[in-house]
Amino acid sequence: MNSIQNKSPRIIAMVGMAGAGKTEASRLFEQSGYTRVRFGDVTDDEVKRRGLPLNEANERTVREALRVELGMAAYAKLNLPRIDAALKNGPAVIDGLYSWEEYIFLKDYYKDDLAVAAVWASPATRARRLSTRSVRPLTREETFSRDRAEVEKVSKAGPIAVADYMILNEGGFDELTAQVRALIDNLKAE
Template sequence: MNDFPVIGVVGPPASGKTEVASKFEDLGAVRIRMGDIAWEEVKKRGLEVNEKNVGKVSNELREEEGMGAVAKHCIPVIKEGVKENKPVVVDGIRGIAEVEVFEEEFGDNFVLISVEAPPEVRYSRVRGRGREDDTVDWKSFKEKDSRERNWGLEEAMESSDYRIVNICSLDELEKRTSEIYREVMDEYSN
């Protein structure tokens, strides 16, 4: 079905998933952002895109359709990306059920990368980036962390093929990401 790998990126909020996925995109991959699925659903329901509504709708999708719901909604988008004859990077995996959906759909073509950073480092990043769905205080940040852990985040991270501990400079993160990308593409071409 697919001549290129589907590379999933998993990690807690503000760990650096998007930086890793963006670097993969710079290196030639098609980037799919899982959060776009939740954002679109929030908009369809006539709600404002913010952390509270995105979290609520994400939970509702999982309650209604199972813990792998967001991943299932991503599969058609990923398949469109694959048609470009490039690797696809999936930004924002949040739980083990999503990993299982992708493994079932893409088999050996699916590779998972975990991006990690301590909570204090991640909270500092959140405070500096100002995204619509970001938390604004420590309590909300911890609640979001807890919610995503309940989605099977830690199990997903433990199942990864590659691990990045992102407490380094952006240059170092990009270097490590490039190394992993080359390894994946070399292994895949063999």
């Protein structure tokens, strides 16, 4: 865990492939006093507004439609008021930064107040986790399909590559918790 910044950022944006542990890491930040802004809420709300069931196919359709309409920074743009509102109460954690364009949009807007934490787990580990999760479980094939779409169509690899912090999540929840708490303590010390 190393940052090039001289002060603690007010916003930590979690990025990682599906099943890497972004949401769990974000919840740990939330438990430490950060306000959590889940980018995926925009998708869920739009799927429900359209009267569709929440599933991978409908979520992907909505994500892609929003990006066609608003550009690849759509989720950053749509969540900007929520992030600004969260910052009024203290630091914020973004659960689910996706695209390079979202990263650039937010970095241009927030400057050094934004840092990225990438949560990484192997494809096999993520597929196992996603197949057993209680909300929106994915098959191995759906996991691979989503990975491919996120790398090829969403440019998700960029924010992972330039992350200020890296959290390796191949172990269990206790190991993840220890790493995230160490990062939070590191941020408080900056």
